[in-house]
Amino acid sequence: MAGSLKVVYFVNQFFGGVGAEEKANIPVEVKKGPIGPARLFQQLLGDGGTVEATIICGDNYFNEQREQALADVTQAWREAKPDLVVAGPAFDAGRYGLACGAVCAAAQDLGIPAITAMHPENPGVLTYRRQVYIVPTGTSPVDLPDVVSQMFQIAQKLTSGEEMGPAETEGYLGRGIRKVSERSEPGYKRAVDMLAKKLRGEPFQTEVPFQAPEAVPAASLQRDLSQATIALISTGGLIPIGNPDRQVSGNAERYFSYPIDGLESLTGDDWEAFHGGYYNQIASDNPNYILPLSHLRHLESQGVIGRVASQIITLPGVSTPVAKSKHLGAEMAQELKDAGVDACILVAT
Amino acid sequence: MRLEIGTFPVHDVVFGAQTQWRDGLLEVARDEILDAVRSDPRIAKADLELAKPGESVRIWPVRDVVEPRVKVEGPGVVYPGICGRSITTVGEGRTHRLSGVGVVEVSETPWHEAGGDHLFVYLDMSGPWSEIIPTSSLINLCVVVEPDPNLGVDARNDAVHNAVLTVSDRLAAATASLDPPERETFELTDVDPSLPKVVYILCLHSPQAMSGSPATFCTSTYGLTQLTPPWLFHPNEILDGAITGPYRTAFATSWTMANNPALLDLYRRHGTDFNFLGVIATRTEWTTQHEKEMTANQTAKVAKMLGAEGALITWDAGGNEFIEVIRTLQACERSGIKTVFLTSEDDPTGSAPTMLEPVPEADAIVSTSFFRADLLGLDPLPPVDRVIGNPQKISGRLRDHYVPTAGPLPAPQRYDDHYGFSKLSSVEY
Structure with a gap:
C-alpha cells in the first residue's frame, strides 16, 4: 500500500x-x-x-x-x-x-x-x-x-x-462474474473428495456459491377482469405454417408478434409448433394446446374478460439463457403495455 | 455380487488377417468383421476406418463410442438389453475389456424425427477440441455405417448400434481365452459400519417426452429408454454395460458410462471413505412439474430406505431436466442425506445465476465449467487432412445448409463433462 x-x-x-x-x-x-x-x-x-x-x-x-x-x-x-x-x-x-x-x-x-x-x-x-x-x-x-x-x-x-x-x-463475496479456470484435480475427484469431507463434517468449499434467483412478484390487475384486455404469450414455439419467418426451434434471439383480430381459434391448417424441447406433433395437430385462443375467445364472448389483445407473442422457450430471457421479457412487456394490454397469460409447455 | 474386470491395454491397432490381441497390439480382421456387419439385411453400407490420437483427423457425425468388453465368466452378456441382447442380470463373474480403444458409431441416423436432439458431436484426433474430450485420446476404430433408408427410425437406430456392438463383440472376443495382464475386483463387501453410507444418483435423460415414443434410441437401462421410476443398480451392472447407449453430448457415450470416473472413484473408496450402497438411476425430462417433483421425492425416498447418509448426483442433459435433478438434490437434503452435485454451468455472461434453478440446499457443487462450448475460449478448430464419415456437415441455426466437415469449424455446441473427466471448472470473481 x-x-x-x-x-x-x-x-x-x-x-x-x-x-x-x-x-x-x-x-x-x-x-x-x-x-x-x-x-x-x-x-x-x-x-x-x-x-x-x-x-x-x-x-x-x-x-x-x-x-x-x-x-x-x-x-x-x-x-x-x-x-x-x-x-x-x-x-x-x-x-x-x-x-x-x-x-x-x-x-x-x-x-x-x-x-x-x-x-x-x-x-x-x-x-x-x-x-x-x-x-x-x-x-x-x-x-x-x-x-x-x-x-x-x-x-x-x-x-x-x-x-x-x-x-x-x-475472501470476498463473488460478484457473479464466472470465468473458465482449470483446477488441480479432475472434476470427479473433487466431487468425491467433497462428499467425503461433507460427510465427515470437515470444511469444504462449494465451487458454485448459492445465488438467490431474482423473484418477480406478479403485477396486480389494475381494472376489473371483465373490462381487461388479455394477451397470450406462448413459449411453445408456435409458428405460422411453413415457418415463413424462418424461426429457430431453440435458443431464440427474438420473439414474434402476430395479429389475431377476428381469429376465433388456431388450427393446424395455419399454425404449427417448432420447438426443440418436446414432441411437437400434438401441438401442430391442435395449436390451441400451446396458445389457447379458442378458450380465451369463449371467455371474451361470455364477458368474463373484456377483450382478447390484438396480437399474440410467440417464441420457442428452449435453451435461452436467463439473461437473454429477461431482455426479451422486458421487450414483450413494453410492447403489450404500449398496446393497452392489462394482463397476459404465459402458456407453459 | 462379485465382478472381476480383466484389462487388456491396447497400444496400437492394425488391420490384419486375424482378429487378435498380442502384447498390446490389436489386429483387426477388417473384411471378416465387415462381413458380419453386412450380414444384417438392414445395413445398406458399412466400412471400418482407423483414427489415432495426434492425427489430423475429424470424425463426423459421432453417435457413440463403445469400449470393447466381453463376459468370460458369469451370467449374461455385456451391454445387455440394448438391440435385443439378453436381459439377464449382469455384474457377476469376469469381464474382459480392451482399454485405450474405442469403437466409434459414425452415422447420419437421427435419434428420432421429432426435432430437437440433433446429432452435433464430432471427434477431432488432434487440436483444441481433442484435448478436452476423453475419447479423442483413444485409438478409434470407426464404424461408418448407414442403414436401409426405408426402415423406420427406431429400426435404423437399432441396426446402426447393433453394427457397432457386432464390431465391439468381435474385438473383445479375441481376449476371451487369454489371461488378462491387469485385473481388478469389484464387490460391495461388508465394511466398517461406522463409514458413511452413500449412494450415487445417476440422472439419465429419457427421450420419451421429446420424441413421443417410449422406444426412441438413447442411453438405455437394459435397453429401456422410456421414463421409468428410480431404478436401483448394483455398480457392477453398470461396469458390465447395463446402462449404455449414447445421448447427444460427447460425454454421454457408452464408453464414458462404462468408464465413469466418479462411479469408479466412489467404488474404489468403498471400505476406506464410504460404505457404497449402490446406484440409483433417475430418469429425467418428465413433462409436468408434478412428475418432476414426484420423481425427485421418490429418488430421495429410495436413497433414504437404503440408509444413505450421502449422495453424489450427476446428470447428462440440458435445461428442462435440471428441475428434477435439483429437486432430487433438495429432497435428499431435506430428508437428511448430504449431497454433492457434479454439474456444468449455464451462461454466465448476463450475470444471472449459472444454476438454472438455484436452491440453497445445493451447498456443495463441483463445476465442470460451462456447457456451451463457445464460452470455453477455445482456439478455432483447424482444418484437418482427413475426414472419417460425411465430408459435408450440417450447419446453421435452422440446420439448413452444409459446410465441409474438414473445416475450419467452430467447436460442437455442447461441452458437458457429465462425470468430471477433466480439470476444467469455473471460478467466480
Whole structure:
C-alpha cells in the first residue's frame, strides 16, 4: 500500500458512537480521523496511510434521504480526496448494509476503490454484490477485528493495482462474474473428495456459491377482469405454417408478434409448433394446446374478460439463457403495455 | 455380487488377417468383421476406418463410442438389453475389456424425427477440441455405417448400434481365452459400519417426452429408454454395460458410462471413505412439474430406505431436466442425506445465476465449467487432412445448409463433462 494512502471511512450512528436506534435519523456528519472500526483499520494501515475522516450517517436518514445523504458523502470525498473508501462492516443490519453498498458503489463511480463487509444474506449483498467487493461476515460484531483485517487485505490489492484473484481465494463475496479456470484435480475427484469431507463434517468449499434467483412478484390487475384486455404469450414455439419467418426451434434471439383480430381459434391448417424441447406433433395437430385462443375467445364472448389483445407473442422457450430471457421479457412487456394490454397469460409447455 | 474386470491395454491397432490381441497390439480382421456387419439385411453400407490420437483427423457425425468388453465368466452378456441382447442380470463373474480403444458409431441416423436432439458431436484426433474430450485420446476404430433408408427410425437406430456392438463383440472376443495382464475386483463387501453410507444418483435423460415414443434410441437401462421410476443398480451392472447407449453430448457415450470416473472413484473408496450402497438411476425430462417433483421425492425416498447418509448426483442433459435433478438434490437434503452435485454451468455472461434453478440446499457443487462450448475460449478448430464419415456437415441455426466437415469449424455446441473427466471448472470473481 502506498505510503501516504488517504482513506475515508463510512459508518452508521451506532458504530460511529453517536447512539442506537434513537439516533438513526441523524444526517451525514464528517469527523476528522478514525472512529469505531476505522481505528482498527488505522492500526492495520500503520505508517502506510491515514484514515483522514470518518463519515457517520443514521441508518434511517441514509435510506430515507438517500440522494441527499449520497450528495453529502460525495462532497466529503471531494474535500478529502481519498485513495480508498471503506464502509462497515454492516453484519446483518439491513439498512446499514444497503448504505454501505450504496456508498461503495458511489465511490467506484468516482473512480475511488471501495471495500465493505456484511452478512451474505444482508439486503445490501443482494443489491450491490455485482458492483462492489464485499467481505462476508457472520451476524455478530464479535468478529470485527478479523473482518476488518480481511477488508484490509482486499483493500491492499485494490489500491496497489495488483490483480484481484477469484472470490474463493481472496475472501470476498463473488460478484457473479464466472470465468473458465482449470483446477488441480479432475472434476470427479473433487466431487468425491467433497462428499467425503461433507460427510465427515470437515470444511469444504462449494465451487458454485448459492445465488438467490431474482423473484418477480406478479403485477396486480389494475381494472376489473371483465373490462381487461388479455394477451397470450406462448413459449411453445408456435409458428405460422411453413415457418415463413424462418424461426429457430431453440435458443431464440427474438420473439414474434402476430395479429389475431377476428381469429376465433388456431388450427393446424395455419399454425404449427417448432420447438426443440418436446414432441411437437400434438401441438401442430391442435395449436390451441400451446396458445389457447379458442378458450380465451369463449371467455371474451361470455364477458368474463373484456377483450382478447390484438396480437399474440410467440417464441420457442428452449435453451435461452436467463439473461437473454429477461431482455426479451422486458421487450414483450413494453410492447403489450404500449398496446393497452392489462394482463397476459404465459402458456407453459 | 462379485465382478472381476480383466484389462487388456491396447497400444496400437492394425488391420490384419486375424482378429487378435498380442502384447498390446490389436489386429483387426477388417473384411471378416465387415462381413458380419453386412450380414444384417438392414445395413445398406458399412466400412471400418482407423483414427489415432495426434492425427489430423475429424470424425463426423459421432453417435457413440463403445469400449470393447466381453463376459468370460458369469451370467449374461455385456451391454445387455440394448438391440435385443439378453436381459439377464449382469455384474457377476469376469469381464474382459480392451482399454485405450474405442469403437466409434459414425452415422447420419437421427435419434428420432421429432426435432430437437440433433446429432452435433464430432471427434477431432488432434487440436483444441481433442484435448478436452476423453475419447479423442483413444485409438478409434470407426464404424461408418448407414442403414436401409426405408426402415423406420427406431429400426435404423437399432441396426446402426447393433453394427457397432457386432464390431465391439468381435474385438473383445479375441481376449476371451487369454489371461488378462491387469485385473481388478469389484464387490460391495461388508465394511466398517461406522463409514458413511452413500449412494450415487445417476440422472439419465429419457427421450420419451421429446420424441413421443417410449422406444426412441438413447442411453438405455437394459435397453429401456422410456421414463421409468428410480431404478436401483448394483455398480457392477453398470461396469458390465447395463446402462449404455449414447445421448447427444460427447460425454454421454457408452464408453464414458462404462468408464465413469466418479462411479469408479466412489467404488474404489468403498471400505476406506464410504460404505457404497449402490446406484440409483433417475430418469429425467418428465413433462409436468408434478412428475418432476414426484420423481425427485421418490429418488430421495429410495436413497433414504437404503440408509444413505450421502449422495453424489450427476446428470447428462440440458435445461428442462435440471428441475428434477435439483429437486432430487433438495429432497435428499431435506430428508437428511448430504449431497454433492457434479454439474456444468449455464451462461454466465448476463450475470444471472449459472444454476438454472438455484436452491440453497445445493451447498456443495463441483463445476465442470460451462456447457456451451463457445464460452470455453477455445482456439478455432483447424482444418484437418482427413475426414472419417460425411465430408459435408450440417450447419446453421435452422440446420439448413452444409459446410465441409474438414473445416475450419467452430467447436460442437455442447461441452458437458457429465462425470468430471477433466480439470476444467469455473471460478467466480
